[in-house]
Amino acid sequence: MSTGRLPEREQRILDEMESVLRRDRQLTLRLWLLRLGPRTRRALANRPHPLTVALFAVLSGTLLFIGLTTSSAGMVWAFAGLWSLTLIGFVRLLCRWTEP
Structure with a gap:
């Protein structure tokens, strides 16, 4: 793989994918929970x-x-x-x- 800049078309596709992923609140919450420790995750998961x-x-x-x-x-x-x-x-x- 090259380490240079992506072509404009691929960069636009990548930007679009990132914007869709940023709007996904469930994914954001899951990623945030992964950064927490296991005890904190368990405490937050208990309902x-x-x-x-x-x-x-x-x-x-x-x-x-x-x-x-x-x-x-x-x-x-x-x-x-x-x-x-x-x-x-x-x-x-x-x-x-x-x-x-």
């Missing part, structure tokens, strides 16, 4: 189960009720932490259910 998210929501509501009635700072912080996990799980479920 929450609907029952787990429902259980987190019930526990969050319980912690909110206990935190409000007792005015305990620990319960309020526990609610805040669990509620954030519940919201993340719910958003990931919505993304999974709405993806084509």
